[in-house]
Amino acid sequence: MKEIELKLQGKIKRLTNKTFKFDERIRDGWFSAVYFLKTSDIIRKYHKDNIVTMQFFQKEHAVLCGTDEVIALVKTFAHNPEELEIYSLKDGDKIKPFETVLTITGPYQNFGYLEGIIDGILSRRTSVATNVYNVARAAGISGKQKPIIFMGDRDDHYTQQAGDGYSAYIGGSTAQATHAMNEWWGKQGMGTMPHALIQLFNGDVVEATKAYANTFPEDELISLVDYNNDVITDSLKVARVFGDKLKGVRIDTSRTLIDQYFLRNQHLLGTFDPRGVNIELIFALRKALDDEGFHHVKIVVSGGFNEERIQEFEEQNVPVDMYGIGSSLLKINIGFTGDNVMLNGKHQAKAGRRYRPNPRLEKVE
Numbered sequence: 463m464k465e466i467e468l469k470l471q472g473k474i475k476r477l478t479n480k481t482f483k484f485d486e487r488i489r490d491g492w493f494s495a496v497y498f499l500k501t502s503d504i505i506r507k508y509h510k511d512n513i514v515t516m517q518f519f520q521k522e523h524a525v526l527c528g529t530d531e532v533i534a535l536v537k538t539f540a541h542n543p544e545e546l547e548i549y550s551l552k553d554g555d556k557i558k559p560f561e562t563v564l565t566i567t568g569p570y571q572n573f574g575y576l577e578g579i580i581d582g583i584l585s586r587r588t589s590v591a592t593n594v595y596n597v598a599r600a601a602g603i604s605g606k607q608k609p610i611i612f613m614g615d616r617d618d619h620y621t622q623q624a625g626d627g628y629s630a631y632i633g634g635s636t637a638q639a640t641h642a643m644n645e646w647w648g649k650q651g652m653g654t655m656p657h658a659l660i661q662l663f664n665g666d667v668v669e670a671t672k673a674y675a676n677t678f679p680e681d682e683l684i685s686l687v688d689y690n691n692d693v694i695t696d697s698l699k700v701a702r703v704f705g706d707k708l709k710g711v712r713i714d715t716s717r718t719l720i721d722q723y724f725l726r727n728q729h730l731l732g733t734f735d736p737r738g739v740n741i742e743l744i745f746a747l748r749k750a751l752d753d754e755g756f757h758h759v760k761i762v763v764s765g766g767f768n769e770e771r772i773q774e775f776e777e778q779n780v781p782v783d784m785y786g787i788g789s790s791l792l793k794i795n796i797g798f799t800g801d802n803v804m805l806n807g808k809h810q811a812k813a814g815r816r817y818r819p820n821p822r823l824e825k826v827e
Contacts, residue, residue, distance in 0.1 A: 476530045476533075476552065476553075477530035477531065477534065477553075477628075477646060478530075478534065479534040479537060479538055481530070481531075481534065481646050482531055482534050482535075482538075484534075484535065484538055484539070488535070488538075488539050488576075488579065489539050491575055493578075493579055494575040494576065494577075494578060494579065495578045498574055498575040498577055498578060499575055501570070501574060501575075502570065502571045502574055502575050505569075505570050505571045505574070506571045509570075510569065510571060511569070512569065512570060512805060512806060513567060513568060513569060513805070513806050513807070514567070514568070514569075514570045514574075514802045514804060514805055515565055515566070515567040515802070515803055515804035515817065516565065516566045516567075516573075516574070516577065516800050516801065516802050516803070517562045517564070517565045517800070517801055517803050517817065517818065518562070518563055518564040518565075518580065518581070518584060518798055518799065518800045518801075519560050519561060519562055519563060519798065519799060519801075519818070520557070520559070520560075520563075520584070520585070520588065520796050520797060520798045520799070521559045521560060521797075522559055522592070522795075522796050523556070523557070523558060523559065524556070524557050524588050524591075524592040524796050525554065525555075525556055525557075525588065525591040525592045525595045525632065525633055526551055526552070526553060526554065526555045526556070526557045526563055526584075526588055526591070527553045527554070527584075527587035527588050527590070527591035527628075527629045527632045527633070528553065528583045528584040528585075528586070528587030528588060528625075528629070529550045529551060529552060529553050529563065529564060529584070530552075530553055531583050531587065531625070532550075532564065532580050532583050532584060533548060533550060533826055535576060535579065535580065535583065536548065536566065536573060536576060536580075539576060540568075540572050540573040540576065541571070541572040541573070542569075542572055543572075543573075545568050545569065545572065546566055546567065546568035546572065546573060547565075547566070547567040547568060547825070548564070548565070548566050548567075548825070548826040549564070549565045549823035549824065549825050549826065550563065550564045550565075550823060550824060550826050551563045551564070551820075551822055551823060551824070552824070553587075553591075553632050554591075554632050555822070560818065561818070561820060562818045562819070562820040562823065563584070563798075563820075563823075564580075564584075564823075565823065567804070570802070577800040578800075580798075580800060581797070581798045581799065581800055584798040585794060585796055585797050585798045586622075586625070586626075586629075586794055587625060587628075587629045587632075588629075588796050588798070589629075589792075589793065589794045589795055589796045590626050590629035590630055590633065590791060590792060591629040591630070591632040591633035592633065592796060593633065593769075593790065593791045593792070593793060593795075594610065594612065594629070594630045594632075594633025594634055594635050594791050595633040595634050596769045597610055597633075597767075597768070597769045597772060597785070597787060597790075597791065598610050598633065598634035598635065599634075600769045600770075600772040600773040600776060601772050601776060601785055602776075603773065603776045603777065604776040604777075604779055608776075608782060608783060608784055608785060609636035609637070609783075609784045609785070610634065610635045610636050610784075610785050610786075610787060611635065611636060611637050611638070611639065611652065611762075611764075611784065611785065611786040611787070612626075612627060612630040612635040612637070612638045612639060612643060612787065612788075612791060613639045613764060613786045613787060613788040614626055614627075614630070614639070614643075614787075614788045614789065614791055614792050615639050615640050615643070615788075616788065617788045617789040617792050618792050620642070623640055623642040623643045623645075624642050624643065624645040624646055625646070626643065626792065627640070627642065627643025627644055627645070627646070627647075628643075628645075628646040628647055630643070630791060631644075631647050636784075637649075637651075637652035638651055638652065639651055639652065639653055654674070654681070654683075654684040654685075654686065654712065655670065655671070655674055655684075655685070655686045656686070657686065657689055657714075659673075659674065659686075660686065660689040661689070665689060665690060667685060667686070667687060667689060667690070667696045667699065667700060668699050668700055668703055670685075671683070671685040671700050671703075671704065671708075672703070675704070675707065682709040682710070683704060683707055683708050683709050683710075684708075684709055684710040684711065684712055684760075684762060685697075685700045685704075685708065685710075685711050685712070686711075686712045686714065687700065687711045687712065687713060688712075688713050688714050688715045688721075690722075691715065691719050691721055691722055692721065692722040692723070693711070693713050693715065693721055693723070693743065693747055694721075694723050694746060694747050694750045695722070695723075697711045697747060697750070697751060697759070698750060698751070698754060698756075701751060701754065701756040701759055702754070706758065708756075708759055709758075709759070709760060710759055710760035710761065710762050710783065710784070711747075711759060711760075711761060711762065712762040712763070712764060712786070713739050713743070713744070713747070713761065713762070713763050713764075713765075714739070714763075714764045714765040714786075715737075715738050715739050715743070715765060716737075716738060716765065717737050717738035717765070717766050718737065718738075719737060719738065720736045720737055721736070721743055723743065723746060724736045724742075724743075730742065738765060738766065739763045739764075739765055739766075739767075741774075741775060741778055741780050744761060744763065744775075744780050744781060744782060745780065745781065747761060748761060748781040760783035760784065761781060761782055761783050761784075762782075762783060762784040762785075762786060763775075763782050763784075763785060763786065764785070764786030764787070764788075765786075766790075767785055767786070767787045767790065768787070768790035769790070772785055772787075801815045803815060803816060803817040803818075804817050
């Protein structure tokens with residue numbers, strides 16, 4: 463967990479305006495709730511000299527992400543941003559319920575219309591970062607931190623990949639599936655083979671793996687072995703051909719299927735759910751590889767994994783070396799709120815809200 467904790471201690475540099483590709487229509491209020499736009503018009507007419515402080519918070523224990531993006535947004539689209547005073551925590555900071563993570567002080571009409579967009583950025587980025595952190599933490603409870611591959615490209619709109627990939631990085635993922643997911647932090651995507659590659663070789667896992675190894679000889683060779691729903695047989699076939707060159711096998715069995723290993727050994731059935739990538743299958747695969755001397759071949763699992771499922775695997779010391787996870791990491795379960803809590807230096811807020819100063823906030827220049 464050392465790498466994860468390093469990120470969460472604010473040791474990474476802030477992203478800048480150059481990182482983000484904002485839609486210029488933000489400036490025109492296209493993405494802002496109409497009542498914010500109307501409020502800005504009214505305040506320009508009646509109270510243009512008022513100074514407000516807007517603070518942002520959420521209600522969970524979480525890993526904060528999105529602050530750099532928000533700061534860049536404000537500096538890009540606020541009117542006269544140099545007149546605003548911004549205090550913020552950093553991406554990767556652990557936060558508590560109701561803790562103030564960001565304050566903006568200045569004329570409301572200069573930035574107020576961005577409130578909903580700011581809430582949305584912080585909500586999505588923090589949700590993904592927190593989801594990944596929780597999964598990474600679960601993947602380390604056995605004492606050895608298992609790598610997490612963020613495979614969320616197929617679970618959301620492609621325009622979200624850069625931000626989601628960065629959030630996953632903040633949360634503690636080891637690698638991302640696409641180049642776009644790595645765009646904000648300067649690495650490239652990671653991946654081996656999909657089922658489509660094996661299909662194009664008529665279901666022959668060995669031939670597909672040979673083609674991959676010949677085409678990408680510098681890659682660590684990891685073969686996908688569930689295409690024929692017979693992961694032990696196909697893993698051994700690949701291992702016998704490639705020997706030390708084979709670094710790992712990946713199992714992605716559908717949760718609706720029972721692997722051929724159990725259909726051949728039905729006496730094993732009856733005390734567990736044999737569908738998909740299950741604990742008994744991975745133990746059997748590890749034993750089969752070890753029995754033939756392939757101790758070096760790592761096991762990568764994917765397909766429907768989440769925090770609870772990983773925790774179950776780790777508590778039972780299932781011999782998994784790496785987890786690939788997608789949709790469960792993209793659940794938006796943390797919502798941020800922006801409130802005006804100060805007016806011209808004095809407390810002024812709706813009932814139930816108040817200014818919550820936070821000594822951890824840093825002034826943003």
